[in-house]
Structure formats: C-alpha cells, structure tokens
Amino acid sequence: MDMLTKSKNKRAWQRMLSGRRLDILFPSPLDIEIEDIAQGLSRVARWNGQTIGKYSFSVAEHSLLVERIFSSFFVNPQKKWQLSCLLHDSSEYVIGDMISPFKNSIGGEYRKVEKDLLDSIHLRFNLPTKIPHGIESKIKKADKIAAFIEATQLAGFTINEAKSLFCNPNPSFREIKITSSKPSKAKKKFLERFFDLYKNL
DSSP: OOHHHHHTTSOOEEEOTTSOEEESSSOOGGGOOHHHHHHHHTTSBGGGGOOSSSSOOBHHHHHHHHHHHHHTTOSSOOHHHHHHHHTTTTTHHHHOOOOHHHHHHHOHHHHHHHHHHHHHHHHHTTOOSSOOHHHHHHHHHHHHHHHHHHHHHTSOOOHHHHHHHTOOOOHHHHTOOOOOOOHHHHHHHHHHHHHHHHTTO
C-alpha cells in the first residue's frame, strides 16, 4: 500500500495563517493563497540552515535569485515564464526544502506530492502546468547557477566543489553578491516581485 492510499483516511492537511486548509496529498487550487506561500518560503531554509549569516538563506530569497538569473537569459522574457520560475520551488512552503540526494532516495511518491502541489499552484495563478522543455531547461540552468552562488558565498563550498556538483557559471554570474535577510524582508520582496509579474500576465 503506497503513501497516498494509506493517507486517504488520515489528516494530511496544513492549516495556513490565511485560514485555508490545504490538503497536501490532494491539493485544491482554491485553498492556495500567495501570502501563505510567501510566509512559508520566507521561513524555509536553504541548505538545511547550514549557511553563514544572522539569518538562514530562505527559499523565498533563492526563488528571487533564480528568477533574476533566468530573466537575464532573454531580451524580452515572458511574464508567465518569469512567474513560473519564481514559483519553481513554491511547493516547499508546505513540504519544506529537502536536499536533492535525499529526495532521490525517497523515490517517486515524494516527487508526485511535489508535482501535484506545484500543478495546483500553477492553476491557482493561471499558469500552465506543463512548461515547454526549452523554458524548463533554462529554469534548471538558472537554479544550478543560483546553487553555485549560494554554495560558494554562504554554504562553505569551495569553487571546485561547487563546479563539480552544480555547474561552472559565466564569470558575470559569479559577481552577483547575496546575503540572507530576516524573514519579513524576504517575504516582502517575494510578494512584491510576484505581484509585479502577476499583474502583467
């Protein structure tokens, strides 16, 4: 019996500060609010909190960094793909940020939960659930560049370690400087960028 079957008769919902109750295993777009996403992502730590600075570098900050890098790949990026990029890790507002090796060890059930949540988030904000391969590959590329920057500036990795694990980014990307900020500031910046993109879809 798989995880989803076993959980049908058990509580699998998360109560949000908005008052919404999101069923994590069977999510509905109607129960998703951007304020809840921003609240969660601004308090979920990247690198399991193993970063320098007064505050953990949050998934909200990571999302902003990835979207900044992704947008730089285009002369005139489309808002819907910029927003899709900003929300690429948005499922983590309820399931947290697991490092990739651990995700891979868990297997397909975790990936299904993650995908179902992300699809519901996309539907909630009028985004396609299927992203073109070319766009998806650029989001992944931006994600790896962001991981390199975070790893070398905040998480204690050497340049060579980060190159071997993530990528070897163009020098212009290495010049991007990042710091962690308090959750309320990260939340505010995430929401500002979200609404800037969403209003122009």
